[in-house]
Amino acid sequence: MVAxxxxxxxxxEPPMADAEPLISEPxxxxTAPLTSEPTPVAAAAAGF
Structure with a gap:
C-alpha cells in the first residue's frame, strides 16, 4: 500500500499541469492562425 x-x-499533478496548459495555449x-492563413492552400488542395 506504499507503492x-x-x-x-x-x-x-504532472499530467494535469502539463495537459491543461499544453491543450489550452499551443x-x-x-489552430487559429493555421486555419486563417492556409485558407487559400486548403482551397488549392481541394482542386480549385
Missing part, C-alpha cells in the same frame, strides 16, 4: 500512494499524486494559438 500506489506515491504513484497516485504523481499522475494527478493548440488554440496554432
Amino acid at each position: 500506489p500512494a506515491p504513484e497516485q499524486p504523481l499522475t494527478s 493548440p488554440m494559438a496554432e
Whole structure:
C-alpha cells in the first residue's frame, strides 16, 4: 500500500499541469492562425 500512494499524486499533478496548459495555449494559438492563413492552400488542395 506504499507503492500506489506515491504513484497516485504523481499522475494527478504532472499530467494535469502539463495537459491543461499544453491543450489550452499551443493548440488554440496554432489552430487559429493555421486555419486563417492556409485558407487559400486548403482551397488549392481541394482542386480549385
